[in-house]
Amino acid sequence: MSPSSRYFRLKEDVRAGYWYLGEPLREQEQELEDIREFTSGRSVRGVGRLMLSVREPGRQRDFNMAGVGMTPVVHGRVAAIFAEHAPDDVQLIPVHLKGHPDDYQVLVATKTVQCIDDKASSEVEFWLPEDARPDKLGQYRNVVDMRIDPTKVGKTKVFRTWGWTVALIVSEDIKVAMERAKVTGAKFEEV
Numbered sequence: 001m002s003p004s005s006r007y008f009r010l011k012e013d014v015r016a017g018y019w020y021l022g023e024p025l026r027e028q029e030q031e032l033e034d035i036r037e038f039t040s041g042r043s044v045r046g047v048g049r050l051m052l053s054v055r056e057p058g059r060q061r062d063f064n065m066a067g068v069g070m071t072p073v074v075h076g077r078v079a080a081i082f083a084e085h086a087p088d089d090v091q092l093i094p095v096h097l098k099g100h101p102d103d104y105q106v107l108v109a110t111k112t113v114q115c116i117d118d119k120a121s122s123e124v125e126f127w128l129p130e131d132a133r134p135d136k137l138g139q140y141r142n143v144v145d146m147r148i149d150p151t152k153v154g155k156t157k158v159f160r161t162w163g164w165t166v167a168l169i170v171s172e173d174i175k176v177a178m179e180r181a182k183v184t185g186a187k188f189e190e191v
Helices: 076-085 172-180
Strands: 007-012 050-052 054-056 063-066 071-075 090-097 104-109 123-126 140-144 158-161 164-171 186-190
Touching: 007 063, 007 172, 071 076, 076 090, 076 104, 076 172, 104 158, 140 164, 164 172
Parallel strands: 050 090
Antiparallel strands: 007 164, 007 186, 063 071, 071 104, 090 104, 123 140, 158 164
């Protein structure tokens, strides 16, 4: 992938219809210790098969952000796109979606890249000592109209941004593949 490649923040398109998923649970319906472990930008160990329920019924989507932790959950055909285009950048964890026989998987971006362009982004705020959050000190507190420096990405095609892991970033070829497959529930914002 060349440094001039384009990248996009992958978000849930709520205009695709109401259908909201709850928090991922362990198969015995046990809550996870950290609801953000799937969005931390690193591999997840020892979770096994997960369970999800539909919190608000509606039109089923191929791409979803589940629960408060905003865990990416994808239909099996979307998982196949990520497995084909970015096998070294993702972890796919099987999930049983209650009441739905379709294959769904949690999509984990296993890499974090320090590439946010502070000057090109509209606004950035950092956690400061007076915020009394030593665990977040120096990380981004808010990023508006995020832009990245693609020269810092290397060959990574799916990643979380360092210090602002709420952003799930994909390369243009993954965006194009998802659009060709007519994936529902996904929207892209160029970064």
